Amino acid sequence: MEKLCSLIIFPFVLFCVLGPISGEIRTGYHNLNVAARLRALSSKPAELQDENRGRNPWxxxxxxxxxxxxxxxTFEERFRARLERESGRVEALNRRVENKLSQDLVGGxxxxxxxxxxxxxxxxxxxxxxxxxxxxxxxxxxxxxxxxxxxxxxxxxxxxxxxxxxxxxxxxxxxxxxxxxxxxxxxxxxxxxxxxxxxxxxxxxxxxxxxxxxxxxxxxxxxxxxxxxxxxxxxxxxxxxxxxxxxxxxxxxxxxxxxxxxxxxxxxxxxxxxxxxxxxxxxxxxxxxxxPEAQARAGSGSVFTPFFRNPRLSTFYYVPLTHISVGGLMVSLPQKVFQFDETGRGGVIVDSGTAVTRLQSDAYIAMRDAFVVGMSHLPRAEGMSIFDTCYDLSGQETVSVPAIGFHFINGASLSLPARNCLIPVDSMGTFCLAFAPTSGSLSIIGNIQQQGVRVSFDSVNSLVGFALNQC
Structure with missing residues (x-):
């Protein structure tokens, strides 16, 4: 039977109800097409075209x-190189925060x-x-x-x-x-x-x-x-x-x-x-x-949440993340885990340059543990590099994955597609949870979680918008 997906929206939670999967209906799960993801690993990048074809002059x-x-x-070689760049990026971002805040304290x-x-x-x-x-x-x-x-x-x-x-x-x-x-x-x-x-x-x-x-x-x-x-x-x-x-x-x-x-x-x-x-x-x-095109796109199909600036770090787009859900259920988190403090440390930014979303350790462990429970129907694999939660999906065509949702202070929610949560780390069918803990003060929503999501920044109204399936 064809699998159908419909959205049911409750306050602060976005659920995806999937049709029959192994004889049962799962609430709060998304489908991941494993076979298609593995086939894509050997594809070649698209040829460059006229970047304005069918688009506006901006x-x-x-x-x-x-x-x-x-x-x-090979894909494995490219992936290892990505992880090396990734580790340096996150370390450098956190070092920048510390250097800037220390500079403010001493002046000059x-x-x-x-x-x-x-x-x-x-x-x-x-x-x-x-x-x-x-x-x-x-x-x-x-x-x-x-x-x-x-x-x-x-x-x-x-x-x-x-x-x-x-x-x-x-x-x-x-x-x-x-x-x-x-x-x-x-x-x-x-x-x-x-x-x-x-x-x-x-x-x-x-x-x-x-x-x-x-x-x-x-x-x-x-x-x-x-x-x-x-x-x-x-x-x-x-x-x-x-x-x-x-x-x-x-x-x-x-x-x-x-x-x-x-x-x-x-x-x-x-x-x-x-x-x-x-x-x-x-x-x-x-x-x-x-x-104008960006304004029109931003208003089409997006959910918006405020962004704000850290007065000591004006570059970053901070968003008021308050909760994370897994499989349609809220994860219990420390109350202020995503807030920045009086020194300017902490908070959550949306960053195009960081690949893997980084969360404070307490938040990451709670989210990961809930995800592991929801994935108990699939075989585990050894972790690799920054990823400690991996699965052997070799031989699988399609699997059901607990939906991970970001929930913001104004009630806006973003429910991530399965492909933005569980990613291939080799060409043999090993997939890992694309989140990691951070040792620094800054939490980061990375570009793997943004792929296929139209992200809008409205500085007039200080809003960030997220639109699924609008790319």
């Missing part, structure tokens, strides 16, 4: 990492040569999973850029390049751009930089990374072109000294909530933006929308 195509990586590596302005506070693109740490392509300068020269909601500063590698890593396109040369304008040390935009200094070129910037990678150079204003849209006088970093393994990207498009982020600099057109992050093991591509 739309960018979003690509996953495999578009820029040559070679014939950081300078470029201090290499202190970490304003990260996080590309080596995992945010380099998703890219877009924009034009820089006049005439526009195309560059791959990493998308990152955990960063503000927009930057590209620039000539003259004292130390540049390899990238897919020629390094941007500002001497050939009619719209490149250096920024003075006394300008308002220079004062917005978290790490700034003054040199012979004017205002200098630095973005530093948890693994020692960095970009240092001149700050300027430049024209950026994306889709069929040209945006003038965008503050960008022009990196003359850069170090790191950035997978062919020419720089970073910061999508954070700070005053130098790309959405903020867009003004009214950046007040609302949305993205769809595709499954990195699929053949499809996603998109990033700004302007």
């Amino acid at each position: 739309t960018l195509q979003v690509l996953h990492r495999e578009h820029l990586i040559p070679g014939n590596s 302005m950081k300078k470029v040569d201090d290499f202190g506070s970490e304003v990260m693109s996080g590309m080596i740490e995992g945010s380099g999973e998703y890219f877009t392509r924009i034009g820089v300068g006049t005439p526009a020269r195309e560059q791959y850029m990493v998308l990152d909601t955990g960063s503000d500063v927009v930057w590209v590698q620039c000539q003259p390049c004292n130390d540049c890593y390899d990238q897919a396109d020629p390094v941007f040369d500002p001497s050939y751009s009619a719209s490149f304008t250096s920024v003075s040390c006394t300008s308002a935009v220079c004062s917005e930089l978290e790490i700034s200094d003054c040199n012979s070129r004017g205002c200098a910037y630095q973005v530093a990374y948890g693994d020692g990678s960095y970009s240092v150079g001149s700050f300027a204003t430049e024209t950026l072109t994306f889709g069929r849209t040209t945006v003038q006088n965008v503050g960008i970093g022009c990196g003359h000294d850069n170090q790191g393994l950035f997978v062919g990207a020419g720089g970073l498009l910061g999508l954070g909530a700070g005053r130098l982020s790309f959405p903020t600099q867009l003004g009214s057109y950046g007040k609302v933006f949305s993205y769809c992050l595709v499954d990195r093991d699929s053949e499809s591509t996603g998109y990033l929308d700004f302007g």
Whole structure:
């Protein structure tokens, strides 16, 4: 019999009722097509198309990492590399929080040569999973850029390049751009930089990374072109000294909530933006929308919850997560496990650069234990790396998985599809729960849990929206 899924909504809980599964009806479960997931592991990335085909002039195509990586590596090799990047990303985010809060306590302005506070693109740490392509300068020269909601500063590698890593396109040369304008040390935009200094070129910037990678150079204003849209006088970093393994990207498009982020600099057109992050093991591509199209998409089929800014960490989008449900039942959690305290530590952010959702240990253990009970009908497998809850699904066609739900302070709920909760870690049928505990203060809703979900950020009304099946 065909399996049917209908939604039943009760206060604070979203249930999915599935049709007959092994002769029974399960409430609070979703189906996972194991066979289809394993077949997708050997698929090739989609060919790049015109990113505006059928879309509006404020739309960018979003690509996953495999578009820029040559070679014939196995899924297992790619997955292990992802986990290495992932661990570094989370460590660097938490270190940034600690460094910034400690800096606030002692006071003082950081300078470029201090290499202190970490304003990260996080590309080596995992945010380099998703890219877009924009034009820089006049005439526009195309560059791959990493998308990152955990960063503000927009930057590209620039000539003259004292130390540049390899990238897919020629390094941007500002001497050939009619719209490149250096920024003075006394300008308002220079004062917005978290790490700034003054040199012979004017205002200098630095973005530093948890693994020692960095970009240092001149700050300027430049024209950026994306889709069929040209945006003038965008503050960008022009990196003359850069170090790191950035997978062919020419720089970073910061999508954070700070005053130098790309959405903020867009003004009214950046007040609302949305993205769809595709499954990195699929053949499809996603998109990033700004302007009227993003507003229209944000209002279609989304559930909204407030986002708020930590006054000491303006970059991040914090959301008021209060509960987690498993299989339609609320998990018992400490009352303040997801709140940040008077020092600015703690809280939950939505981050495009972190892959695996990280929860405070007490919350993770409670959620995991409830999930294990709900998965008792399936055989266990050994854990691997950061994953301690794995299953042997080899030979299975479709299995039922307890639905994991995020529940927010205003009653909004997001019930995650099974494919966003249980992911393959090898090509033989081992699947693991795609959550992990964090040793830091920050909890993070990662991009595996966001895949296939349209995520919208509305800074006018301070709302984050989630829409299932709208990509």
